Amino acid sequence: MDLLVLVIVLMLGAIVLVGVGEKLRLPWPALMVVMATLVGLVPAWREVSIDPHLILPLFLPPLLYATAQRTSWSLLRGRWRAVVGLALVLTTITIAAVAGTALAVVPGMTVAAAIAIGAAVAPPDPVAVEAIAGPVGIPRRLTTTLQSEGLFNDAVAIVVFTAAIGATQTGRPFGVDVLGEFALGLVLAVVIGLAAATAGGWLSDHVADVAGRNAITLVLPFAVYILAEELHASGVVAVVVAAVQTASRRGGDDVEDRLTGRAFWDVVELLVTGVAFGLIGVELYQVVAEAGPELGRMVGHAAIVCAVVVGVRALWLLLLLALHRRARDPWVAPRTWQESLILTWGGMRGLATLALALAIPTVGADGPLESRPEILVIAAAVVLVTLVLPALTLPTLVRVLGVQGAHxxxxxxxxxxxxxxxxxxxxxxxxxxxxxxxxxxxxxxxxxxxxxxxxxxxxxxxxxxxxxxxxxxxxxxxxxxxxxxxxxxxxxxxxxxxxxxxxxxxxxxxxxxxxxxxxxx
The missing domain is CATH 1.10.490 (Globin-like)
Incomplete structure (x- = not known):
C-alpha cells in the first residue's frame, strides 16, 4: 500500500510541477527529482522501494516508445554518425574509462564490478533529453543528435552490464564474447521489432474502436521489450524499431488515430516520466542514507568518476567537431565549439543508470560485494551531476552561447x-x-x-x-x-x-x- 501511495503522490507531484516549471522557466523533471528526494524524508516512505529488476521493464519501454515514434528511418539514416560515434564508440570508451578509474580509486573493487558500474553510468538517457533538453531552446539538429544517441546506447550498456554481472556471479573472467552476444542480440531485436510493428498494425486495422487501437500502442512496447529480453535480444533496440516502424506506416487518412493517440500518449508520457524521475529522487535519498559515515570518502571518489564521465564526453565531441568541419550534411553535429559544449552538457544520465546500479547484486562468486554501497553512491553522483545540474543550467547556457538562434x-x-x-x-x-x-x-x-x-x-x-x-x-x-x-x-x-x-x-x-x-x- 505504501508503494501505491508513493506512486500516486509522484503522479500528483508531476502534474503540479509541470505548471511550476513553466512559471519558473525550469525543466519540471529536474524539479521532480529534487521534490522526490525530499519525499524520502517522510519516515513512512523511507523503506519503500521497487525491485530494481522491474524498473527498466516498467518504465523504459513506454518512454522509449514515446520518444522513438517522433523519429523516422530517414532521420536515423542521416544520424548514423551519432549512432556509431556516440551510442557505440563513446559508450564503449566511457565504460572502459570509468571501469579503469573505479579500479584505481575504490578499494576492493573487482574488474567485473568496475565494468558493471562503467556500463551503468555510460549511457545518456533519451527520456531526459526529450523531457529536459527539448523545451529549453536547443536547436532540433542538436536535440535529434542526442536522441539518436540515447535510443541505442542503452542497448550497448545493458549488454555489457549483463555480461559483467554474470562474471561477478560465476567468477568467470569478462571476455570479448560479449561482442558476439551484442551483434546477435541486435539482429534478433531488429527482427522482433519489425515483426511486432507488422502484427500491431494488422491488429489495429481490424479493431474498429479508436480507444482499442490506442491501447494496442500502449501494450506493444511492453510486449516487445519482454519478448526480446526473454530471447536474449536487446529489448531497447526492439522497442525503438517497433516504434519507428509503427510511426512510418501511418497514412494520411489516420486523422482520428493521430489526434487521440497524441493526446493519449501525452498523458501517459507525463505520468510515467513523473514517476520515473520521482523514483530517481527517492532512490537517491536512500543511497545516501545507506552510505552512512563513509559517505564523505565515497563522494570524493564519485567526484573523480563524474569528472571522467564528463571529460571523456567533452574530448570525444571535440574530436567529432574536428571531423565534422568538412562534412556537407547540414544536420551533422557538432559544427562549433558552442555546439560541442551543449552536447557535452546534454549527456544526461537518468533512469537506466540508477536502475542498473541498483540491480548490482550484494553477493558475488567470492562472497559479499563490499564495494556495492560505493557503486551506488557513484551512480547517484553521476545522475546528480549530469542530470539535475545541466537541467537547471542549460537554459542559461543556451542563451549565453547564442545557440538558440538556429531555430x-x-x-x-x-x-x-x-x-x-x-x-x-x-x-x-x-x-x-x-x-x-x-x-x-x-x-x-x-x-x-x-x-x-x-x-x-x-x-x-x-x-x-x-x-x-x-x-x-x-x-x-x-x-x-x-x-x-x-x-x-x-x-x-x-x-x-x-x-x-x-x-x-x-x-x-x-x-x-x-x-x-x-x-x-
Missing part, C-alpha cells in the same frame, strides 16, 4: 513543408476544376483557406474558419467534401515528406497535427 532554420523548414502541402492540395483542386468537377471560384477560395495554414501553425488559428467554408459553397455537404478532399491530399504529401531524407519528423508532425485539426473541423 530560424527550423521555422523555415516548417514553412517550406506547409507550402509543399498547400501546393499539392491546390494542384489537386485545379485539376478537378479543369475537369469540370469543381467551379473555378470554389477552387480559388479553398486555395485561400489553405494559405492560412501557415498562420495556424504559428498559433493564430482563425476560429471563424468553418463559417468561411460555409460561405464558399451554398451547400454544406459539397463544401465539406471539397475541404476533406483538399486536406487529404495535403496530409498525404506531409506523410510522404516525413519519411524523406532531410525532413525533420517533428516538424512534419507539427504540420500534420494542424492539418488533422483543421480536417476534423
Amino acid at each position: 530560424e532554420a527550423e521555422q523555415r523548414a516548417e514553412r517550406e513543408l506547409i507550402a509543399r502541402a498547400s501546393r499539392a492540395a491546390v494542384a489537386h483542386l485545379r485539376a478537378q476544376s479543369r475537369s469540370g468537377e469543381l467551379p473555378e471560384e470554389a477552387a480559388a477560395r479553398i486555395e485561400q483557406a489553405l494559405g492560412q495554414l501557415d498562420d495556424a501553425v504559428a498559433g493564430e488559428l482563425p476560429h471563424e474558419y468553418s463559417d468561411r467554408i460555409k460561405e464558399f459553397r451554398k451547400r454544406r455537404k459539397v463544401a465539406t467534401a471539397l475541404q476533406a478532399d483538399a486536406f487529404r491530399v495535403a496530409r498525404d504529401e506531409v506523410v510522404r515528406a516525413r519519411n524523406e531524407a532531410g525532413v525533420d519528423p517533428e516538424v512534419a508532425d507539427r504540420v500534420l497535427r494542424e492539418l488533422d485539426l483543421r480536417s476534423r473541423r
Whole structure:
C-alpha cells in the first residue's frame, strides 16, 4: 500500500510541477527529482522501494516508445554518425574509462564490478533529453543528435552490464564474447521489432474502436521489450524499431488515430516520466542514507568518476567537431565549439543508470560485494551531476552561447513543408476544376483557406474558419467534401515528406497535427 501511495503522490507531484516549471522557466523533471528526494524524508516512505529488476521493464519501454515514434528511418539514416560515434564508440570508451578509474580509486573493487558500474553510468538517457533538453531552446539538429544517441546506447550498456554481472556471479573472467552476444542480440531485436510493428498494425486495422487501437500502442512496447529480453535480444533496440516502424506506416487518412493517440500518449508520457524521475529522487535519498559515515570518502571518489564521465564526453565531441568541419550534411553535429559544449552538457544520465546500479547484486562468486554501497553512491553522483545540474543550467547556457538562434532554420523548414502541402492540395483542386468537377471560384477560395495554414501553425488559428467554408459553397455537404478532399491530399504529401531524407519528423508532425485539426473541423 505504501508503494501505491508513493506512486500516486509522484503522479500528483508531476502534474503540479509541470505548471511550476513553466512559471519558473525550469525543466519540471529536474524539479521532480529534487521534490522526490525530499519525499524520502517522510519516515513512512523511507523503506519503500521497487525491485530494481522491474524498473527498466516498467518504465523504459513506454518512454522509449514515446520518444522513438517522433523519429523516422530517414532521420536515423542521416544520424548514423551519432549512432556509431556516440551510442557505440563513446559508450564503449566511457565504460572502459570509468571501469579503469573505479579500479584505481575504490578499494576492493573487482574488474567485473568496475565494468558493471562503467556500463551503468555510460549511457545518456533519451527520456531526459526529450523531457529536459527539448523545451529549453536547443536547436532540433542538436536535440535529434542526442536522441539518436540515447535510443541505442542503452542497448550497448545493458549488454555489457549483463555480461559483467554474470562474471561477478560465476567468477568467470569478462571476455570479448560479449561482442558476439551484442551483434546477435541486435539482429534478433531488429527482427522482433519489425515483426511486432507488422502484427500491431494488422491488429489495429481490424479493431474498429479508436480507444482499442490506442491501447494496442500502449501494450506493444511492453510486449516487445519482454519478448526480446526473454530471447536474449536487446529489448531497447526492439522497442525503438517497433516504434519507428509503427510511426512510418501511418497514412494520411489516420486523422482520428493521430489526434487521440497524441493526446493519449501525452498523458501517459507525463505520468510515467513523473514517476520515473520521482523514483530517481527517492532512490537517491536512500543511497545516501545507506552510505552512512563513509559517505564523505565515497563522494570524493564519485567526484573523480563524474569528472571522467564528463571529460571523456567533452574530448570525444571535440574530436567529432574536428571531423565534422568538412562534412556537407547540414544536420551533422557538432559544427562549433558552442555546439560541442551543449552536447557535452546534454549527456544526461537518468533512469537506466540508477536502475542498473541498483540491480548490482550484494553477493558475488567470492562472497559479499563490499564495494556495492560505493557503486551506488557513484551512480547517484553521476545522475546528480549530469542530470539535475545541466537541467537547471542549460537554459542559461543556451542563451549565453547564442545557440538558440538556429531555430530560424527550423521555422523555415516548417514553412517550406506547409507550402509543399498547400501546393499539392491546390494542384489537386485545379485539376478537378479543369475537369469540370469543381467551379473555378470554389477552387480559388479553398486555395485561400489553405494559405492560412501557415498562420495556424504559428498559433493564430482563425476560429471563424468553418463559417468561411460555409460561405464558399451554398451547400454544406459539397463544401465539406471539397475541404476533406483538399486536406487529404495535403496530409498525404506531409506523410510522404516525413519519411524523406532531410525532413525533420517533428516538424512534419507539427504540420500534420494542424492539418488533422483543421480536417476534423
